[in-house]
Amino acid sequence: MARWPKPPEGSWTEHFKLSTAPVPHEDSISPEFYELEAEAVFKRAWLNVGRVDQLPRNGSYFTKEIEVAKTSVVIVRDMGGEVRAFYNICRHRGNKLVWNDFPKEETSGVCRQFTCKYHGWRYSLDGALTYVQQEGEFFDFDKDDYGLVPVHCDVWEGFIFINLAQEPEQSLTEFLGPMILGFEGYPFDKMTERWFYRSEIKSNWKLFSDNTAEFYHAPVLHAGQMPPAFAAPNREAGFEAPYYQIDGPHRLAATGGIRPWEMPEGMFKPMEKALQASLWGPWEPYDIGEVPAGVNPGGLERWGNQSYQLWPNMVILFWSQGFYFVYNYWPTSYNTMKYEATLYFPPARSPRDRVAHEMIAMAYKEYGIQDVNTCEASQQMLEARIVSEFPFNDQEILPRHLHMLCVDAVNDYKLEKGLVNQ
Amino acid sequence: MSDALLPGQFADLETFAQEWCLATETERYAKRLDSSIGELQAFYDAFFPRIEEALAYCDQYPLDALPEDVLNLMYLLYSLVAVSYSVEAWHQGRIPDTGASAITCVVEPVP
Numbered sequence: 001m002a003r004w005p006k007p008p009e010g011s012w013t014e015h016f017k018l019s020t021a022p023v024p025h026e027d028s029i030s031p032e033f034y035e036l037e038a039e040a041v042f043k044r045a046w047l048n049v050g051r052v053d054q055l056p057r058n059g060s061y062f063t064k065e066i067e068v069a070k071t072s073v074v075i076v077r078d079m080g081g082e083v084r085a086f087y088n089i090c091r092h093r094g095n096k097l098v099w100n101d102f103p104k105e106e107t108s109g110v111c112r113q114f115t116c117k118y119h120g121w122r123y124s125l126d127g128a129l130t131y132v133q134q135e136g137e138f139f140d141f142d143k144d145d146y147g148l149v150p151v152h153c154d155v156w157e158g159f160i161f162i163n164l165a166q167e168p169e170q171s172l173t174e175f176l177g178p179m180i181l182g183f184e185g186y187p188f189d190k191m192t193e194r195w196f197y198r199s200e201i202k203s204n205w206k207l208f209s210d211n212t213a214e215f216y217h218a219p220v221l222h223a224g225q226m227p228p229a230f231a232a233p234n235r236e237a238g239f240e241a242p243y244y245q246i247d248g249p250h251r252l253a254a255t256g257g258i259r260p261w262e263m264p265e266g267m268f269k270p271m272e273k274a275l276q277a278s279l280w281g282p283w284e285p286y287d288i289g290e291v292p293a294g295v296n297p298g299g300l301e302r303w304g305n306q307s308y309q310l311w312p313n314m315v316i317l318f319w320s321q322g323f324y325f326v327y328n329y330w331p332t333s334y335n336t337m338k339y340e341a342t343l344y345f346p347p348a349r350s351p352r353d354r355v356a357h358e359m360i361a362m363a364y365k366e367y368g369i370q371d372v373n374t375c376e377a378s379q380q381m382l383e384a385r386i387v388s389e390f391p392f393n394d395q396e397i398l399p400r401h402l403h404m405l406c407v408d409a410v411n412d413y414k415l416e417k418g419l420v421n422q
Numbered sequence: 423m424s425d426a427l428l429p430g431q432f433a434d435l436e437t438f439a440q441e442w443c444l445a446t447e448t449e450r451y452a453k454r455l456d457s458s459i460g461e462l463q464a465f466y467d468a469f470f471p472r473i474e475e476a477l478a479y480c481d482q483y484p485l486d487a488l489p490e491d492v493l494n495l496m497y498l499l500y501s502l503v504a505v506s507y508s509v510e511a512w513h514q515g516r517i518p519d520t521g522a523s524a525i526t527c528v529v530e531p532v533p
Contacts, residue, residue, distance in 0.1 A: 196529035224511055224518065271506035274473045341525070348531065351480035351488070351496060357531070358503045361447070365525050366507050366517055373523040 004242040004256065011394045012244045016401070022389035023403050027410075028204035029383045034334035037406055040413035041312050042068045045249075046154070046161040046168065046175045048314045048328060049075060051342075053158065053192060054108065055083060059125065062108035063088055063098050067332040069164050073151050074098045074114070078125035085153035085162045086127055090116040091146040097123070114148075123148050158188050179247030180310060182294025183318070190288060191323060191344035195361050199339040201372050203379035205313065205331040206406065208339060210399035211371045212327060213309050215239045215255055221374060222367055225279075229266040234258075243298030244397055249311030249405055251398045257302035257320060277356035279363035280304055281321030286346050288322040309398055311405065322346065325364070335379050341368065427494045429479060432472070435498065438465050442501040443494045447527040450504040455515050459508065466509040469502050485533065493533055 007015035014020065027033050049064045061076035072088035074097065090097045095118040100107045113130065114123045122131035127148035135141065152163040154172040161172050173181065201208055211217065216239050223231040243254040260268040261276070261283045272278040293299075295306055295318050306318045315327040323345045330338040343361055348354035392400040414420045427439040442465060444450045454462065469476075476495055483492055508515050 193531050194529060195527065195531070197525050197527050199523070199525040201523075225507075226511075269506070269510045270470065271503065271510055274470070275503075339525075348485055351483065351485055351492075352477045354485055354531070354533070355477060355480075355496070355499045355503065358447075358500045359506075361527075361530070362503050362507065365451075365527070366511075368525050369517050369520045369523050372525065373520045376521075376523065 003237075004240050006394075012241075012397045013392075013394050013400065016244075016246045016397065018397065018400055018404065022391045023400055024389050024407075025382055025403070026388065027403055027406055028206050028379070029334065029385070031334045033410060034204075034331070036410045036413060036419075038068045038070075038331075040409040041406060042066070042331070043164045044169065044409075045312050046163045046170075046172050047312075048159050048161050048310070048326070049073070049085075050160050051158050051188075051326075052077075052083065052155060052160060053194065055160075057110055059110045059112055060108075061098065061111065061125075063106050064162075065104060065106055066164070067330065067338075071164070072096060072099075073162060075153065075160060075162070076125050079112070080126070082126075083153060083155050083160055084126065085151040085160075086148040087151060089149065090118065090121055091129060091148065092116065092119055092121050092132075097148075157184055157186070176310075177248045177250060179245060179252065179294070179297065180250055180308065182297060183292050183308075183316075184294070185292045186295060186318070186324075187288050187291070188324075188344070190346055193345040193347045193357065195343040195345075197341040197343075197365070197368070199341075199368070199372055200332075201337050201339050201375055202335060203337065203375035204335055205329040205337040206399075206402060207375045207378050207382075208337060208371070209309070209313070209315075209329055209402055210396075211375055212307070212315055213251065213253065213398035213402065214396045215241065215253065216393065216395040217374075221370055225363075225366060226260070227266060227269060230260055230263070230268070239395060241395060242300050242303070245297055246397075246401055251309040251401055252297065253307045253309075253398055254296070254298055254300060255304035255307075257300070257304040259302075259304075271359065275352075275356045275359045277359045279360065279367060281319045281323055281360055282353075282356055283321075285320065286322030288346060291318075309402070312402075323360075335383065339372065427491065428498070429491045429495060431479070432476065432495060435469060435472070438468060439494060439498055441465075443497040444501060445497060447500070447504070447530050450501050451527075453501070454504050454508060457505075457515055459514050462505045462508045462515060466502065466505055469498065470506075473499070473502065488533060496533055 009015045054062055055077040058077050058079050058081055064073045073085050074088045075085045077083055088097050095116055096103050097114050097116055120133040124130050129143045129146045152168050154161055156172055219235040219239055223235055241253050242256045245252040276283040303320050308316045313329040317325040326342045328340040345357055348357050427443050480492055
């Protein structure tokens, strides 16, 4: 029984001209596919590595380990205020330039220049080599030939993106396209209260992305999060999204804005009532002013969240009550990944408000851990190769689209590099 | 000279304060996993009926200038949040079916 109208074609999947056939999942269990995906996807796409809030001053920097590209990048706000990215390597003997204690751990801080720990070569924050220990000992040597190797870097609405290609195929705004650019002007800069989480997951990055890209699982996997009076009818009804959109490689799913707090007692937990807050946020929305119409391109009268999946590995999740989350998925092998989640709120105005934020953040984590463990269970059995395809339903259109895009990207790459016989 | 952690009107919660006034989410979550459901329930049963009183008490102060005993009361409230899911939803400390999975809070607002 559809509660929300489907497009005239009868389904969202057909509306966006996607195949309705089952989808092979070899792309999530194959080490060979992973190696190609690293080249075809992660070394070509614009990748979000953080926000400008993490670079508050000139000289602020942080490093980003990008295992899928077997590299490390340092992102810095130079002395002129410009955000730049460089491969994190000293031009002398290839030592990792910026790290502390453990070479593989990310670090951050503030500095006036980068100094290599090995032989003391120094670089200004715009990448120029400025000092070489015993420079006269080198042969035919010009410091100008040995600046840091730049990485393409651009900033949109405070989000820092890098691109590891020699020459990106598109500018960042071309890459983002009209749907994502549609929420330009959202008050991201007002949401300075930041919570940052990490998890290491034993699953392919796409399986975890699939989880956050569909809500079909929510009434089942997360049923125990809610009191039985809510969970039972919710499970009976199942999940339907009121709106999906696909624009280029990017995807959107909206949820319908169920508000347990507008329901009778017993439909929410005592702690939620006491703090007037739950996963959906504060019961009274934050006053963040007018938000761009592009946040809600379906023009829904009420909605819970708008979940934007940016190709390939980023999610911006807007909540109707006036805050947002960002997820980043970083593959570390064909069957492991790092998951990063950042929750952004308008700063708490009072102690009571701050405790409510604690409740929302805790709810995020309670749901998230269930998702993480489930993906590990899926990976384990997919690798058994007993079955080879997923039958995706219409509410799983976004996972279908992601797998399709990754396979297409890898196939195009193989053609381009002559890795297949025509 | 008193060793009390909390403001005087919450003196009856001092034994819980000794255990649960923890400054980071990571410590609070670890404490939850290390506690029996009986211990979690006892803390919840003692503090939850006082939550509105505690929130109102903390709200007398601006968030960026909390006296130490009020800050401790805030930490106790954060811990109540951490145990509430165990008591109200799971009836056990750990989220069911989550084995060794973890999501670690690396950055959180202070206080």
